[in-house]
Every structure is written in C-alpha cells, then in structure tokens.
Amino acid sequence: MSTRKPRIAVDMDEVLADPLAKFIKLYNRDYNVPLDLKIAPGNEIGMHVPEHAKLKLREYINEKGFFRDLDVIPDAVEVMKELQKKYEVFIVSAAMEFPNSLQDKQEWLAEHFPFIGWQHIMFCGYKIVNTDIMIDDRIKNFVDYDGRKLLFTSPHNMLLTDYERVNTWKEVAEKLL
C-alpha cells in the first residue's frame, strides 16, 4: 500500500499570480484605461478595453518580463506552505503557450515560493496530470480531469455555477487543511 500524500495541482495565473492587475497597469499606460477598472462577472479583460487595443493583450503577454513581476494573490504563500505539510503540491502551468514566460515564471516561483522544488514545477501544454485535486481558474483544464476540481474565482468564471468554488486562498485553507 502506498502511503504517499494526496497530490494537488495548482495553477499559476489568476490563482497564485495576478496578471490582471498587470494588464490593467499596461492598458492604463498605453490607452488610459482606468487603474481601478473592475472586470464585470463573466467578462475577460479584453471586453473592457478599446476595440483597437484588444490585440495588444497578446503583445503584452508575449513580452519578456511580463510574468516576472506579477503580484502574488493574497495569502497564497502562507496557505501553500501549510498545504505542503499535508499534500504533495505541484505547480502546473500551461506556460508553453507563451515561451517567453518560462524563465520569468521559474524566477517568480523561486522568489515567492522557494519552498517548491523544481521536481514539483510542471510547465506544460495541456494539463494531463495525475493528481487528486486541481485548483484552477479555467474550466477547460477540468475537462477529462478525474480528481476533485476547485475553481478559483476570477472575474471571467464568476457566472459559472456547476463547480466547487474557492474565492480566496483562505477558503482553500478551510477546505483542504
């Protein structure tokens, strides 16, 4: 009988890291989008910027450095540390979509989550993972996933009702610790 700890796959963007705040900063700099922009439930940020600026998003995200200085989502560090005592915690990020992000993401994790070793960092394409729990903000990553799915709240997913939801890292702690 295996006595391994249960495994958790944790997404990066909009779960551990906050790319939305960075997008808003860049759109504010280049297109005067207000810094206090609130993304309406169900919307992507592209729905709140001028029509001609929508494609700029791909440019921002592909720029070297975009992912290096993202804010950490509140309480993520503390709760991840606690989760590690009870679970085997993996970072699973579909980083291959943005090859320029790889080094940024690796350095960002080393800075903010130095307690996650390289063996537990998975930069991938599709998230085909064999874990017991997955925490992610995109339901496309739950398709064909058999474990327990925790949908981490982000504006774009707020209208979805068919999933077990966590709004904050404090709620992750309440459910899993």
Ligand SMILES: [Mg+2]
């Ligand atoms: Mg994400």
